[in-house]
Amino acid sequence: MSSNNDLFRDRLRRGDTLVGSFVKTPTLHATEILAQVGYDFVVIDAEHAPLDRSHIDVMLYAARAGGIAGLVRVPAISDILSALDCGAVGVLVPHVDSPERAREAAAASRYRNGRRGYSGATRSSNYGGGSVWSNVDAQDAQTTVIAMIEDPQAVEQIEAIAAVDGIDAFFIGRGDLTVAYGAGRADDPVIVDAVRRISDAGRAAGKAVVVMVNGPEEAAGFEAMGASAFIVSTDQGLLRRAATAALAGLKALSPVRRPGVP
Template identity: 55%
Template sequence: MAYDTTRSSFRQRFMAGETLVGTFVKTPTSHPIEILGNLGFDFVVIDEEHAPWDRGTIDAGLLAARASGTAGIVRVAEPTPSKILAVLDDGATGVLVPHVSSAAKATEIVQACRFRGGRRGFSNTTRAGDFGAVGVWPHVDAQDAAVTFVAMIEDPEALDEIDAIVGTDGLDGVFIGRGDLTVALGAPAMDAPEIMSACETIIAAAKKVNKPVAMMVANADDAKRFNAMGATTFIVASDQGFLRQAASKALSEISAVGVKSA
């Protein structure tokens, strides 16, 4: 039986507060994931919420994550039990769930992610179960130990219930959605005082229950600032962002070769 150490260890590393670096993948194909995994990214987030991924392309993307030794997380478009079941059966290391604005919603998602104490539908004839090679209870135990549930905190109402949300049993950690919070609060920028105050509130609540915090960061300085506040997992850019940055730089540099000084 194949044993995916990346998948099995990600949750433990995340919850232990190790520094982990990942990126969003927007292009619905396996190739960017293979490149990122081979470079050494700890994880990729297949972004079904804001990119044109579907069940088939997610399946291929998760296979690429396994092949390149990176953890494959899926940001699901909607937190339904059937959607979560599909990506977990296809071999996702875990789910990043948008707009978790209440403890009740967090509990519903935990139920969809877990077998024991939950309501996840069972099948071991999937990639997650090595297509039937893993027995019933070994599959249950392995999945419950490995599947990672990260809640996105990105709504003002979530701040009022943040202690109850982060304290939800089975919730592994939170991701602070500064973009949505900025728009929802009408803040001028993602580093505006009200947004930084919200980040401090969320991180403080997570610290109380020893839950890790993930952040989207622009660069190393940004990561250092949020690491000092308590965040340990960082998402930087996306495959499209990396492509655009590198292509823009190359275009500018090569175009300048033929420019003659006056």
């Protein structure tokens, strides 16, 4: 990992290799563990997991305490302010399927040249520490806006979306694209072509590309297309994988017959 003094946004935009995971359980422990083992970021999943604002607040505190970048996948653009006030360093915004929606997401995430509402009493504003404009500038420099490209209409407009100022990166939603295109699998040619087009547009516009992967081998293929940030599973997925492997190993042990036991 780079120095904690490096902003996550700067590392993402310059193309550092970054590794993160979605966090879906309403507890701080998964975030704390991922930080301890050296992950670069977590994405707190407020779109698809049972997380309310109180959960998100505590999980972002754990991210700050652990020195790991805490981002939030928000359900809607209207939820961006809440996530950022709680201390998120960035947001994943779902279904950015047009330049207009990209501009709306960027504006909701910025004070200057945007429309983010200001409060000096939040974690993001150090609970009243510092001046208004020092907080504004620090937050605008830190806040990372990742547009989730997960709709066919987004792919068709990807070059125009990539041209929008204030969008720092694309997250390629292969699962949603697979369903939306009616493809049989995530490696169907239509999905591969969509991924390549999104990656090419991002690279041409200087936007980072983020993708969810199963492991290093799959990540290498996406890296060759231009991706630099990788989301590995979820806290639930990692737990299930480890639990399944541990159980299989124990079940494979040869039975031991104890004396007197039939």
